[in-house]
Amino acid sequence: MDNIITIKIEDRDGQVQEIEVPTDVNLSLMEILKASEYEVLATCGGMALCATCHVEVLAGAEHLAPAEDHELDMLDTLPDLQDDSRLACQIRLHNDNDGLFVKIRGSLQ
Numbered sequence: 203m204d205n206i207i208t209i210k211i212e213d214r215d216g217q218v219q220e221i222e223v224p225t226d227v228n229l230s231l232m233e234i235l236k237a238s239e240y241e242v243l244a245t246c247g248g249m250a251l252c253a254t255c256h257v258e259v260l261a262g263a264e265h266l267a268p269a270e271d272h273e274l275d276m277l278d279t280l281p282d283l284q285d286d287s288r289l290a291c292q293i294r295l296h297n298d299n300d301g302l303f304v305k306i307r308g309s310l311q
């Protein structure tokens with residue numbers, strides 16, 4: 203269908219689920235995860251200031267816009283930083299992000 207993509211999410215307990223995401227609503231990946239009932243604190247409300255929306259991109263990173271400096275600075279503070287770590291609040295999904303696979307890593311405190 204137009205403007206609907208399917209992405210895969212791995213939760214903290216290792217459960218993997220596919221969710222369908224509309225790409226024409228201008229939500230961040232953090233907002234999509236929360237709307238899909240994943241536990242993401244997002245304490246800063248999406249300002250790239252808390253890193254509780256930390257995800258590791260397992261597949262499809264090449265189709266995401268590169269992280270900007272403020273996102274990279276915040277990621278640098280994480281003790282469990284991975285090569286493909288991103289802040290979900292800084293990611294907007296487009297049609298070419300179909301098949302994106304992310305693992306939720308954000309802290310719950």
Ligand code: FES
Binds near residue numbers: 245248254255276292
């Ligand atoms: S919601 Fe705080 S850094 Fe993403």
